[in-house]
Structures are given as C-alpha cells and as structure tokens.
Amino acid sequence: MSISKSNLRDILYILPSFIFITVFFFYPIGYIFGISFYEWNGISQNRTFVGLENYKDFFTDKIALKSLKNQFLWGVITIFSQMFLGLGMAILLRSEVRFKILYKVIFFFPNVIAVAVVAYVFNKIYDNNFGELNLLLETIKLNFLTHPWLGDPNTALYALMIANIWQWTGFSFLLYHASLTQVNQELYESARIDGANLFHIVKSIILPLLKPTHIALLILGVIGTLKTFDIIYLTTRGGPARSTEFLSTYVFQKGILEFKASYASTIALMIVIIALILTIMQVKGYEKK
Amino acid sequence: MLISKNKKTTIISQIILTILALIFLFPVFVMFKISFQGRGIENYYKVISLDYVYKFFFNSIIVSIFTVALVYFLSLLAAYSLSKLKPIGKKSFFNLILVGLMVPNVALVVPIFLLFLQLDLFKSYLAMILPITAGVIPFAVLVFKNYLDNVPNELLEAAQIDGAGPFMILRKIILPLSISISVVVVIWTFLMTWNDYFTALAFVRDKEMLPVTHLPNYFLMNTMGQGNMPDYGPFFACLVIISIPVMLLYLFLQKYIEDGITSGSIKN
Amino acid sequence: MKNIFKIILISLSFISFANVAKSEVTYSCWNCMMLGIDGEGNPEGARVDYNNNGGVSLSVTNYPYGDYLQALQLNMISGTSDDLMAFQVGAMINEYAEYLEDLTPYCEKEWGANWKDKFLAVGIEQTTVDGRLVALPQVMSAAGALWYNQTIFDKYNLSVPTNWEEWISVSNTLRENGEIGFMHGAKDSWVNYDLFIGIANELDPGVIYEAEAGTASWTHESLVKAMTLWGEMFTNGIMQDGALGNSQYPDTHQAFTSGKAAMMTMGTWNNFSTFTNEGLKGSKDSYGFSEDFKYGITGLPDMNGDGKHGRLFASPDVSIGMSASSNNKEEAWKALKVIIEDLQSTYAKDLWVPALNGVPFDMSDATSDFAKAALEYELGMVENAYGKREFVYAEIKTALGDALQSVAVGDMSPLQAMEMVEEASQSVKR
DSSP, rough: OOOOOOOOOOHHHHHHHHHHHHHIIIIIHHHHHHHHEEEEEOOOOOEOOTTTHHHHHHOHHHHHHHHHHHHHHHHHHHHHHHHHHHHHHHHHSSOSSSHHHHHHHHHHHHHHHHHHHHHHHHHTTTOOTTTTHHHEEEEEEGGOOOOOTTTTTTTTTHHHHHHHHHHHHEEEEHHHHHHHHHHHHHHHHHHHHTTTOOHHHHIIIIIHHTTTHHHHHHHHHHHHHOOOHHHHTTTTTTTTTTTTOOOHHHHHEEEEEEEHHHHHHHHHHHHHHHHHHHHHHHHHHHHHH | OOOOHHHHHHHHHHHHHHHHHHHHHHHHHHHHHHHHTTTTTHHHHHHTOOOTTTHHHHHHHOOOOOHHHHHHHHHHHHHHHHHHHTTTHHHHHHHHHGGGSSSSSSHHHHHHHHHHHTTTTTTHHHHHHHHHHHHHHHHHHHHHHHHHSSSSSHHHEEEHHTTHHHHHHHHHHHHHTHHHHHHHHHHHHHHHHHHHHHHHHHHHOOOGOOGGGGGGGGGGGOOOTTTBBOOOOHHHHHHHHHHHHHHOOOOOOGGGGGGTTHHHHHOO | HHHHHHHHHHTTTOOOOOOOTSSEEEEESGOOOOTTOSSOOOOOOOEETTTTTSSSEEEEEOOOHHHHHHHHHHHHHHHOOOSSEEEEETTHHHHOOOOOOOOOHHHHHHOTTTTTBBOHHHHHHTTEEEEEEEEEEEEEEEOOOOEEEHHHHHHTTOOOOOOOOHHHHHHHHHHTTEEEEEEETTOOHHHHHHHHHHHHHHTTTTHHHHHHHTOOOOOOOOHHHHHHHHHHHHTSSSSSSTTOOOIIIIIIHHHTTTTTTTEEEOHHHGGHHHHBBHHHHHHHHTTOOOOOOOOEEEEOOOOSSSSSSOOEEEEEEEEEBBTTOOSSSHHHHHHHHIIITHHHHHHHHHHHHEEEEEOOOGGGBBBBBBHHHHHHHHHHHHHHHOSSSSOOOHHHHHHHHOOOOHHHTTTSSSSHHHHHHHHHHHHHOO
C-alpha cells in the first residue's frame, strides 16, 4: 500500500495526544527503568549499581506475590460485578419505570465522590464495635453475623471489594446506558415478532452488540485494578497481615516509607509490564472475533 | 421496546431498581450522618467560613474547565483519526496511547517534578492541567474510538462523495452524532480533575493555587503519632460540599445521553 | 485548531514568574500545631512573626503526614527544600542526614561550650547521626503508658490492673458488662511497635535495643515471650474484638476519651487532648460527648514478676533540621532557636514533655485535681524513662510490623515471627 500525503496528514490529528503521552508516560517509564538497576533511597546523591538484583528480589518476594494474588482476585470479582450490575441497571432503566432520573442520580453519585470519602465512610461502616453495618445487623437481630470486617484477613479484601463495586458500578452503568442508545430499536421489534423474550434479546442481541463497551470496561477495569491505591491505603493500609496488600500500595511503602526508591521503581515497572501484557491479550482477543 | 410495556415487568423492574437504590444510598446516608457529627450544622458553617474556601473552588473550576476542553479536543481528534482515517502506524499509535493508562502515579512523580522545575511551571495552573490531561487522554481516546467505530461509514462516504474533507466531516457529521458519548467524556474528565488530590500535592507549590480537594486538610487535627486524624464532622461536611458541583454537572448533562438524538440521525 | 491555540495562550498567561523572597524563613512540618499557630490545620500555611525575638519571620507549611513524606522527598532531590524541616528520629533522619546542616557550631555559638546540658541527653542522642547534630528535638514523647478511665472502673468496682493476670480479669469483667476493656488500634504499626517495646522492656529491659544493634538475637527468649504475650492479647480478652481493623487515631482515642473504652496504651503526647480544658473541649466537640471522666495514667502491668509496673521510653516527637543548602542559614537559626528554646513554655502549657532540661509542665489549664495528680505521676514516670521509641533500620521495622500482625492473626507462631525478624536484622548493613 502506498503512503500518500493524506496518510501523513492523518497523523497530525493524533500527534498532540501522542506528545502528551510521550512526555508524561514514556519519559517517566524510562526514568524508573533506569533507576531499577541501582540501589537508591530516593534522596541521596549516592546510588550504587546493582544490575538485576532488584528484579531477582522481586521474583522471590513473597509479599509481592501475595499482593499480586490479592489484586488478581480483586480484579476478577470487581470488574465482572460492576459490568453485570451496570448492564442490569441500564437495561432496567429502559423500561417504563418512574423516577428514572432519581435512579440515574443515585447510581452515579458514588462515582462522583472522591475515593478518599468512600474510604473514610466504609471505614466507619465496617468498624467492629461502633460501625453502622454491625449496628444494623444487631438491630435486625442478626447478631451472629456481626464481624470485624476490616480486621479479619479473611474478610478484609472482600469488604473493600464491595466498597469498590459500590463506587464504580455507576460508571459501567453510564457507558452501557450510552451504548444502548445506539442500538437500533427495530432490532428489538423484529426479535419480539420472532417470539424472543427479554432473556433471549439480552443474550443474542445486546451482549454481542455491546462488545466494544465490554472490552473497554474490561481494559479500564484491569488497569484500574492495577492502579488501585487510595481505597486500600486509607482503610487497611494493606493489612491485616498483608491480606489487602496490592502492588501499588507496596510501591508506596517501599518507596516512601522504607526509602527504597529503586526497588519501588522496579515494582512500578512490573505493574506497567503486567498491564501491558494483559491489555495486549485483551485487544487481541477482541480482534480475533 | 427492549422491555415490554406491560405492567408486570414494569413493577418488577421498579422493585429491583428500588432495592438497588436503597443499598446504594446507605453509604451516602452514613456520609451525611457523619458530617453532622459532634457540632451538627455548625460543621458546614465551619467549612464555608474557611479563609481559602472560595479561592480553592475557583482554582478547581479553572483547572477543570481547561482540562476538560484540552482533553476533549485532543482526544476527539486522535480518536477520529484512529477510527475513520488512515494514518500510518494506526495500530501502534493506539496501543502506545493506551500504555498511558498503565503507569501508576507514584512512578511519574519524580521525573515530571524535575521537568516542571526546569520549565518553571510551578506557579501556574499548567502544573495541574497538563498531568491530568495526559492522564485522561488515553481513556477518552479509547472511549471515543469505540463509539466512532460503531458509527457506520456510509454516512461519511456520502459526505466524501460530496467533496467534504476529513476535518469538515468531523465538524459537520461526527460531532453532532457524538453528543451522548461526548457527555460521558466531559463528565469523566471533569470528575477526574475535580477529585484530583495527588497531582496537586506533587506539583502545586503555591499554597494559594491548591484545588478544592485539599480543603479538608484544614480539619486534620493535631496529628499525634503518625496518623492523620480528621475532625470527622467538618471533614465530612467539607467532602459533601466538594461533591456537589460534579453532581450538578451530571444532573445538567445526563439528559443528553438520551435516546432519540442518535437513532434519529442514523435514519438520515 | 484555533481554539487550541487560544487555550494554550490563555493558560500561559497564568504563569507568573514571581519568586519567593528569601528574606523569610520557610518551615514545613506535619505537626505544626505545636507552634501555636491557628487551632485548625492550615494547608496554605501561616506566617508567624516572632517580633519579640529579633524580628524573625517564619512561613509555615503544614502537611498531613503521608503527604509530608512525599513532598519532603521531592523537595530534597530537586534542591528546593525549605530552610527548616520536621523529622522523625530513627530511619527518617538517617536517610536525610546528608542534606542537613550540622548544628553543633550554631549551638556552641548560641549557648556556649556546655550547650548539651540544656537538653535531655536522650533527645540529643537520637538526633545525632555519625557524630553530626543534624536536628534539634522540639518536644519529647514518652510511650508505654497505660491510660485508664477511673470513672468506668469505679462503676464496676475495679481497680487498674497491676499485673498480667489482673489485666486479663479486669478486661474480661468489663467485656461481660458490655464495655470495652483495653482498646488498641492494631491497624497502626507505630502503636504496635510502642506496645511491643513496652512489653519487651518490661520483661527484660534493653534486650530489644541490643537486638536492633545486632549484639543480641531477635529470638532471645524475652523477645519471644513478648511476642507470645502480644499474640495472647488478641484471644484472652484483653483487646477488643477486631482490633486489627481499628486505628489508634481516631478510633481508640475517640473510644477512650468519650468513655467507651476503659484502657489504652498511649504516651505523653496525648496529654493535651485529655488533661487540658482546651484540648478536652476539642475532643468533646468532635466526638460529641459531654461527661467529665477521670482519666489516669500508669505503666504497663507487671509482666516479669518484680512487682513494678512498666517504665516509659522516650524519643523526640518532632525534631527540626536545617537544610545544608539553605541560603538563609543565619535567619533560619534564629527561627530555630525560637522554636526550640523560647517556645518551650507554649509546649509546656500544652503538656508536651519538653526537650530541654528544667522546664516543668504548666498545669494552669489542667481540667481537675485528679488530672493534676495523674500528670504529676506521669512526670515521675518520664524522669524514670528508659530506652527509645524509634527504630533505625527500615528493614527491621517492616519485618517486625509483619511479625506482629502475623502473630496477631495466628498465621505464625511467636518463634517463627521472631526468626523472621532476626533474618531481616541480619540483612542490615551495620
């Protein structure tokens, strides 16, 4: 295929955005890549070259492994929950129910609140002795269900997942809602004439047609999971006993609290690489079909 | 209709939605409850009477407006090209732009800080606008591109035959069609900018230029030990007040994500 | 395209090239309230003019703790740090030492050759790195105390526990009556360290410091015993359920001060919010309670059988250093002198333990005679303090933090946990 002037000109549209990405992402990636080969506390004028030692440490780091497992579990559960709920809400709101605007506002409101707020609110709700959740359970005589939600390593991660799902479902809802407006109504009519009910319509028409939205939400969900920080840091700080530790919070701990900037850079770089691999996998999966 | 108009399905839908809505409202109730803790409504007075409250709001508004505008134009242009035009290296550009989504904040801070230092950007709003723009562009490009991919090319080809160049097609055809997705991008960008805390922490060095998200810091009490203990009442009142503008924006714009606008023009 | 250019131009017009005039001394910190500026945090900082003290003008920037660490690091490596900065002793000050000015010559010039006598020795020790005095302590904090609510004890005819067994029985009695006995914010590593050091020092004073220095093993029997007792606290009824999900501030502090928990471990830094009228009013307003409780202080219960309760251990709470690259050093020193010396009476009024010798608590704003008695007792304990709060090596801190949490949830046995800490200790380059 010959390259014409128009092909070159078409690049101009992309260029400004690309420049931003280069300056603000590729340059820092290069920077942390460079640091990852040293041992540096992030402040000193001195740094020692240690080659691949940081990488060796990372792959034998039990805490890093646990963090990765936590994040993986988190990603799977939160992303699919949000998509499922978001799509459900978008579909239900296409019926003849009343107060549509009210529902839209309520479902999207959590998205509007800063993560810090969500963290503090759920911290309070989950408090073992004075929190609203346990208080509510006691009020409806379900005392045996009360639990130190954030204090138990077995429940802490899941409790936080609920906070995350609460906050971000509104966004899936928003995207699905926008995409559903693009679907030609006549498709529904013809399907109904053929005898399909709601379940069939969703399965055979909506799900396939909304594929770009699914993929977009998946990609954003994966990346969002990898970058999740505030909600963990402001509630459990990775505890108890590292049960809610993520690579992103681990980076912060190593870099800022422990003065091991170079190891933190290594972890950060690994986050980028993992994100890259996962995204490529997803984009390829999209293109195959 | 997607969901049949009969009464039974409508009632079931209403019930399900109501249960969901109540669950969703629970933490919001808690948030409001905490904002009245201790001193009651006085917590809100405390927030409004802070010295810098209007200044910080002003800063946030300025930064948000410019960031939204910048993100919108740059990402629409890029997505348009990636979706409908034929630039060289189309796939590579797209993938590389997506990489921008993957870098955690902590990694960016030091190199960008040093860069801004050299460019002496710290006393300007650009110190916030630029990094946030860079952060949102990949997402906006992704979302726009997905949407444009679904816009049938027949429309564009018709215009091309009439002699329209790509930029004209963008202005006269694509833009009107993209209203609902544009609203999504605008809301999202505004959200990301308005709620940003970290970029301001790292790159705003003039205390008077801080955004509204730093307002609650007024209410961190005498921090003993190493905790940051908020005086919860006014702290939450502050957080509630900060959430209001974005909510208003959403309320105002959400009606543009309605059907009818797009499906109508496809028939033309 | 035209729009974009317009936007860029307008944005550029916001760039101002004004520089901060360097005639003013800049100070950043996370505990700035101590300076007596604005009762509430002040993100944009404050200007403090010490006109009575040679006309020094100080511009203070207050950060939340986590933000401060980030900002400090950025400032340091870009060479744009403030003239004066707040530090914690231990790992933090060690890492930053190379950027800080040695203050010895300034001290000698200001106070003469015997300047060291002015300060509590344990304070100066911890702000000296490799023979250089890189910071001066502003106030001291002594930890390892057991705070209790006499009003609650009176209600159930209990008295404050003096040994381990009593601690268990008192806590469980309170539990049975629907109260919280000993509340602990096990989510916060710093208070876990405090409690652990307290127990370790009570069992065999000083071993923990030897272990830190590498001259003893972390698997020493007294340290393993300390870890064992720590683990038991989570199951024998002393600690509240779900302690790992609570923070010390605000959860524990709120529960204790508002009368919902009878005991907690805290230190002298908590005096202001509990024993002064001003501080207590702040607590009452924030937490929404109004009862006047009788709060008391003693040491941790006896755990080694010698009949005496635990001793306090102290470190500088905040110490302040001067940037070696400051171009304002004379003025900065003047400001530092004011903060360290002249303001001690302010600190004493807020019931901080002063870093200087011979400065008594100023109990003029104390809430009651009961409070005054408690404070007198505390002062006695401070004079008898032994050891320090902060660890020097970050690796040991992390390993110990993990160990404490793992034992608390039952993932590791105390011995395994201490072995893990010993392993980390051996990896440290001393």
